[in-house]
Amino acid sequence: MKTETIISLENVTKRFPVGEGEFTALDHINLTFTKGEFSGLVGPSGSGKTTLLNIIGSLDVPTEGKATVIGHDIASLSHKASAKLRNHHIGFIFQVFNLLPVYTVFENVEFPLLLQNKTASERKKAVMEALDWIGLADYAKKKPNKLSGGEGQRVAIARAMVKRPEILIADEPTANLDAANAHSILKMMKKLNRELGTTFIFSTHDEKVMTYLERIIHLRDGKVELDERIKNKNQAS
Amino acid sequence: MIRFLWKGILRDRSRSFLPIIIISIGVALTVLLSAYMQGAMTDMVDQNARFETGHMKVMTKAFAANQSQLPNDLALLEVSDLLQQLEKDFPMVDWVKRIRFGGLIDVPDQEGNTRGQGPAIGMAFDLLNPQSEEVKRLQIEKSIVSGHLPKTVKEALVGHDFAEKLNLKIGEEITYFGTTMNGSMTFQNFKISGTIRFGAAALDRGAMVVDIQAAQKMLDMQDGAGELLGFLKTGVYHHEQAAKISQAFNDKYKNDPDEFAPEMYPLKAQNNLADLLDYADMMAGILVFIFVLAMSVVLWNTGLLGGLRRYKEFGIRLALGESKPHIYWMLILEAVIIGFIGSIFGTIIGLAGAYYMQIYGIDISDYTKNSTMLMPSVIRAKITPIIFFIGFIPGVLAMVLGTMLSGIGIYKRETARLFNELI
Structure with a gap:
């Protein structure tokens, strides 16, 4: 199971125009991610880091090279097809939880399923299950402004996971959390990774996050400096 | 998804409140002005129909050609037979005889010398026949300022302002000077039974109202009438029906070379009313267009501000896998919902104003006192079924247009910047 390649990056290069010149954000990246990995870009x-996450998340396309995500060549996808790929197969977690403020916790988590045209009963079942995973089933009717930072981030995880994506991309998910909340969130993610087989890819500076990762990819100047598989004390959490 | 949008609209007041206020104001003005124009046009058409044109009018061809001169020497004769035929052929129409005539009113003093004189516009209606609907149709009793309806052929009503000008009193005698249909002079004394104000400057200036029999005798028009007016029994002018009846009637006489042969005209073909009504329709269209345009520009701006405020929301939705076209169409759907809500409020407010204007109206008599056109001196709004819906056109259209323009920004959003923007 763990050997199934879910993301393949071959000579991925990304350049941005800067003035009259160009800035190379990614320089011939070659990486593969297998199903169920719990890895991070540091x-x-x-x-x-963010440019690479953008390409993996089908938010951007490489200038050169080939990025294949769940069998899709990212560069060949239309806007609509990449939106569909994100909606069905990729979850996102941001530094701040970015919940839609006028909607309840339930409705925020329900939103990706609305886009998938799931029936009301399917949505309700999936949302309550997702809220159960994060231990906030009782918060279904609360508005985001009534949640603490940790609770908000847990709801964001439920929203990302409710559609049971193959890949979850998390950009500095613990940056705005205290240590206790950060550990709690990471343990929850690790549990979901293990139980649902979701591939987690983090972008982080946070040492706490690194203690949970199975694989750390060090990037510098758009190149892979080091790709290490490690045994951490929190991996079994 | 509609439920999701609906909740957003209800809960996020800044998303819906300002647009709803703008739309409500625009729609209320549209409804009010449309009802007012509708009222003005309906009153004008109605007044023209009642006093001058009928829903259809039968005249001799020669009379029709010189109508503005009231040429009673070219009037219809043997109208009883013609009326019978018309009633038989077109039973859905109520036919009446009318005579209009010009002349001079002389007011004698106690010694029989002239105390005052003035030109009169005479109108003869079927006032004394109890079966006739004319008194009711012309709202003569309602228009009487003092005195009463003529009870005999020797009595006449005169315009209230005319009576004041000549210092006439109820019960006094006046003498009419004019010409018969044969061209000889005629004099006839009438007793003033009352004074009248129709509410149209062109009628009120020198009005003199007598019974049709009195006019026939006075003008030597036995069994004659200047015009036969037809009123659809539904009471409402229906152009297609009137045109069809006129066509059917005229077909019978189309090969008759006699200039005294009768000819029928529907209301719209008289007094340039067709042009006036088309002009009114065009003005109503321009009015709605101006409101749509003005509101769209305001709502475009509002949409741009809303787009900035909801920038993060759209970013989240893009990241969650909603496509740009889907967000755009959801915004338009949201605009339709908001447009409908604003239109409902605006229509209610506009209808309230229109109802007030329907009851009280605006007195324009100061502006029409020298007018020769038959138009009411108090213009009232009129609430018709279309007034309940007309505001929804600018209301929904403006909101949708404004959103379509402001929403284009969504297509320019770069998903590659979402991680940086959603911090």
Whole structure:
């Protein structure tokens, strides 16, 4: 199971125009991610972490090379097809939880399923299950402004996971959380990774996150500096 | 998804409140002005129909050609037979005889010398026949300022302002000077039974109202009438029906070379009313267009501000896998819902104003006192079924147009910047 390649990056290069020149954000990246990995991209600002996440998340396309995500060549997808890929197969978690403020917790988590045209009963079942995973089933009717930072991020995880995506992309998910909440969130993600087989890819500077990762990819100046598989104390959490 | 949008609209007041206010104001103005124009046009058409044109009018061809001169020497004769035929052929129409005539009114003093004189516009209606609907149709009793309806052929009503000008009193005698249909002079004394104000400057200036029999005798028009007016029994002018009846009637006489042969005209073909009504329709269209345009520009701006405020929301939705066209169409659907809500409020407000204007109206008599056109001196709004819906056109259209323009920005959004924007 763990050997099934879910993401394949071959000589992926991304350049951005800067003035009359170009800035190379990713420089011939070659990486593969297998199903169920719990991995992270680390590196200083400008190293290419976010650009790489954008390509994996079908939010951007490479300038050169080939990025294949769940069998889809990212560069060949139309806007609509990449939106569909995100909606069905890729979940996102941001630094801040980015919940839609006028909707309840239930409705926020329900939203990706609305886009999939699931029936009301299917949606209700899936949302309550997702809220159960994060331990916030009782918060279904609350508005985001009544949630703490940790609770908000847990709801964001439920929203990302409710559609049971193959890949979950998390950009600095613990950056705005205290240590206790950060550990709680990471343990929950690890549990979901193990139980649902979802591939997690983090972008992080946070040492706490790194203690949970099975694989850390160090990026510098758009290149893979080091790709290490590690045994961490929190991996079994 | 509709439920999701609906909740967003209800809960996020800043998303819906300002657009609803703008639309409500625009729709209320549209409804009010449309009802007002409708009222003005309906009153004008109605007044023309009642006093001058009928829903259809029968005249001799020669009379029709010189109508503005009231040429009673070219009037219809043997109208009893013609009326019988018309009633038989077109039973859905109520036919009446009318005579209009010009002349001079002389007011004598106690010694029989002239105390005052003035030109009169005479109108003869079937006032004394109890079966006739004319008194009711012309709302003569309602228009009497003082005195009463003529009870005999020797009595006449005169315009209230005319009576004041000549210092006439109820019960006084006046003498009419004019010409008969044969061209000889005629004099006839009438007793003033009352004064009248129709509410149309062109009628009120020198009005003199007598019974049709009195006019026939006075003008030597036995069994004659200047015009036969037809009123559809439904009471409402229906152009297609009137045109069809006129066509059917005229077909019978189309090969008759006699200039005294009768000819029928529907209301719209008289007094340039067709042009006036088309002009009114065009003005109503322009009015709605201006409101749509003005509101669209305001709502475009509102949409741009809303787009900035909801920038993050659209980013989240894009990240969650909603496509740009889907967000755009959802925004338009949202605009339709908001447009409908604003239109409902605006229509209610506009209808309330229109109802007030329907009851009280606006007095324009100061502006029409020198007018020769038959138009009411108090213009009232009129609430018709279309007024309940007309506001929805600018209301929904403006909101949708404004959103379509402002929503284009969604297509320019770069998904590659979402991670940076959603911090």
